[in-house]
Amino acid sequence: MNMTKNTTLLVTSDDPAPAPLAVNDEKAISRLLHRYPPLVIISIVVLLIIIIMALFATDIAPYEYSKMDLRARLHPPAWLNGGTMSHLLGTDDLGRDVLSRLIFSIQMSLLVAFIGTIFGAILGTAVGFLAAHFGGWVNHLVMVAIDFQAALPFMIIALAVVAFFGNSIVLFIVLMGIYGWERYARITRGLALTARTHGYAVAVNTLGATPLRVYTRHILPNIASALIVNMTLNFPGSVLMETSLSFLGLGVQPPLTSLGNMLGFGRDYLTIAWWISVFPGAVIFITTLSMSLLGDWVRDRLDPTLS
Amino acid sequence: MPFFYISQKLFRAILTIWGIVTFVFVILRLSGDPVLQILGPDAEADAIELMRHAWGLDIPIWKQYLIYLANLLKGDLGFSYLDGRDAVTILIERLPKTLSLMGATAVFTFMIGIPAGIYAALHRNSFLDRATMSLAVMGLSVPNFFLGILMILLFSVTWRILPSSGSETWKHYTMPVITMATAEAGVFARFTRSAMLEVLNQDYIRMAIAKGVPWHKVVRLHALPNAAIPIVTISGFFVGTLIAGGVITENVFAWPGVGRLLVESVTNRDLAVVQVIILMIATSMVLTNLTIDLTYGWLDPRICDLRSDN
Numbered sequence: 001m002n003m004t005k006n007t008t009l010l011v012t013s014d015d016p017a018p019a020p021l022a023v024n025d026e027k028a029i030s031r032l033l034h035r036y037p038p039l040v041i042i043s044i045v046v047l048l049i050i051i052i053m054a055l056f057a058t059d060i061a062p063y064e065y066s067k068m069d070l071r072a073r074l075h076p077p078a079w080l081n082g083g084t085m086s087h088l089l090g091t092d093d094l095g096r097d098v099l100s101r102l103i104f105s106i107q108m109s110l111l112v113a114f115i116g117t118i119f120g121a122i123l124g125t126a127v128g129f130l131a132a133h134f135g136g137w138v139n140h141l142v143m144v145a146i147d148f149q150a151a152l153p154f155m156i157i158a159l160a161v162v163a164f165f166g167n168s169i170v171l172f173i174v175l176m177g178i179y180g181w182e183r184y185a186r187i188t189r190g191l192a193l194t195a196r197t198h199g200y201a202v203a204v205n206t207l208g209a210t211p212l213r214v215y216t217r218h219i220l221p222n223i224a225s226a227l228i229v230n231m232t233l234n235f236p237g238s239v240l241m242e243t244s245l246s247f248l249g250l251g252v253q254p255p256l257t258s259l260g261n262m263l264g265f266g267r268d269y270l271t272i273a274w275w276i277s278v279f280p281g282a283v284i285f286i287t288t289l290s291m292s293l294l295g296d297w298v299r300d301r302l303d304p305t306l307s
Numbered sequence: 308m309p310f311f312y313i314s315q316k317l318f319r320a321i322l323t324i325w326g327i328v329t330f331v332f333v334i335l336r337l338s339g340d341p342v343l344q345i346l347g348p349d350a351e352a353d354a355i356e357l358m359r360h361a362w363g364l365d366i367p368i369w370k371q372y373l374i375y376l377a378n379l380l381k382g383d384l385g386f387s388y389l390d391g392r393d394a395v396t397i398l399i400e401r402l403p404k405t406l407s408l409m410g411a412t413a414v415f416t417f418m419i420g421i422p423a424g425i426y427a428a429l430h431r432n433s434f435l436d437r438a439t440m441s442l443a444v445m446g447l448s449v450p451n452f453f454l455g456i457l458m459i460l461l462f463s464v465t466w467r468i469l470p471s472s473g474s475e476t477w478k479h480y481t482m483p484v485i486t487m488a489t490a491e492a493g494v495f496a497r498f499t500r501s502a503m504l505e506v507l508n509q510d511y512i513r514m515a516i517a518k519g520v521p522w523h524k525v526v527r528l529h530a531l532p533n534a535a536i537p538i539v540t541i542s543g544f545f546v547g548t549l550i551a552g553g554v555i556t557e558n559v560f561a562w563p564g565v566g567r568l569l570v571e572s573v574t575n576r577d578l579a580v581v582q583v584i585i586l587m588i589a590t591s592m593v594l595t596n597l598t599i600d601l602t603y604g605w606l607d608p609r610i611c612d613l614r615s616d617n
Contacts, residue, residue: 163572264452285453289444
């Protein structure tokens with residue numbers, strides 16, 4: 001199968017040194033399978049499908065996501081008694097096609113999480129560099145801000161902001177960006193402090209490069225791998241945060257739709273139409289699971305001592 | 308533990324609480340005129356003026372801030388817009404249900420997560436290690452609202468053996484506790500495993516094995532106490548996720564606790580209640596972190612020196 005072919009290819013490409021604590025040496029094959037598990041390949045395939053669905057939502061979705069058909073309300077999925085092929089995953093309480101809504105929800109949820117992750121990474125990295133470069137009270141201020149953010153579960157901060165400012169999609173995306181900035185800041189600050197003393201940074205500095213150039217052109221590429229790993233580890237968290245808030249009815253608001261929002265509204269029809277809430281829930285689960293598996297694997301490959 | 312270390316941690320905790328109090332005050336004032344929000348945009352000018360005066364909104368902002376701080380210290384945190392009752396009383400009414408849910412979840416998390424992690428670490432790369440870790444990853448990836456809804460669908464709608472809402476008997480606790488403990492146990496299992504593996508890799512363990520200490524003693528006396536230190540540090544994170552997870556879980560199962568109160572108050576923009584809940588959560592998080600820092604310093608005295616130096 002294609003999948004196994006991929007694994008063997010990966011195995012032969014570059015095999016890191018064996019882990020220091022190998023208990024079962026005779027199980028070499030199972031260890032290799034453990035290191036490049038088929039699950040990782042499946043995760044990549046799943047994520048690719050999800051991303052393609054999000055990118056081409058308008059072309060793939062059979063219906064407009066808000067199109068109502070009051071004569072076809074609460075139809076079950078096609079394979080159940082009473083289901084029709086015209087609505088593969090059934091319809092909701094207003095006769096809207098669940099499959100189409102699902103595809104557009106994936107688009108919205110991924111978009112919000114993606115913009116949020118990028119925003120958080122840029123914000124956190126910039127703040128981390130500032131703290132490392134200026135030190136002194138700037139550093140203290142940043143550390144207090146990091147402590148402050150870490151002192152409250154982010155969901156509570158988000159709920160407070162929504163309570164005080166009301167809800168809008170822009171505010172929500174900004175909130176998602178603020179989620180997790182402190183981890184990038186902490187990583188960047190720590191790595192930049194050591195990187196500054198390394199030969200290459202000192203050399204560029206001596207040659208007269210501006211601090212901005214030293215940090216963005218020389219130090220950033222050298223610490224990028226740690227930041228990218230943090231992004232892959234942070235992304236499922238962002239998706240979960242978005243879906244959780246939307247599930248509570250405090251995130252993405254109708255008429256827009258997101259996975260959490262679908263699940264939240266579908267909950268009211270759990271006894272008569274489980275498909276409205278179960279499909280988006282399953283998509284959230286599969287997506288975050290795939291991303292976690294992939295993120296773990298990337299981290300383990302970059303730093304084998306961690307696993 | 309050096310006095311400097313304790314006082315430094317205490318100072319940081321007070322500073323953080325003060326920061327949160329100020330943050331709440333600032334965003335309360337930034338979010339617009341509360342009088343206009345209550346009376347609506349077409350209220351008469353005298354009525355607005357009267358209400359502003361009654362609420363002390365016509366005095367300078369720094370005075371308002373000082374009055375706000377003074378009221379906080381007196382325990383006077385305002386009244387609910389909805390039923391006019393004292394916000395603190397409303398919170399205290401809901402607190403026992405939330406605490407009992409969190410307590411039960413914590414017990415299950417520790418009972419499942421930590422032994423599973425230790426077992427997986429001691430049998431590294433075995434089938435059961437991989438199975439446990441796969442379960443852990445699945446457990447922490449499944450969103451708690453989805454797990455809750457699936458369980459309601461199976462146990463309440465289809466099989467009709469467990470109630471989907473309410474909080475009176477152990478049957479009511481079953482599904483919410485499983486919902487919350489699944490993710491937490493997954494996190495703990497993974498973390499315990501890596502903490503144990505790191506310890507098992509140390510020279511003093513190799514030394515103990517070399518000098519002929521029986522394996523069970525190596526694990527019990529040398530590995531476990533040292534692996535306990537990093538596990539203590541994630542307890543702070545644990546309390547945080549317990550609170551956040553509680554908000555969701557209480558809403559899924561219509562649990563009459565603080566999490567549901569918070570979402571209801573946010574939806575109705577009942578700001579006094581939201582404010583009280585946030586201050587309570589923040590204070591308990593800061594106290595948790597303070598306790599952890601002190602425990603940590605007590606478990607590993609080197610930390611006090613390291614941190615006091617810089």
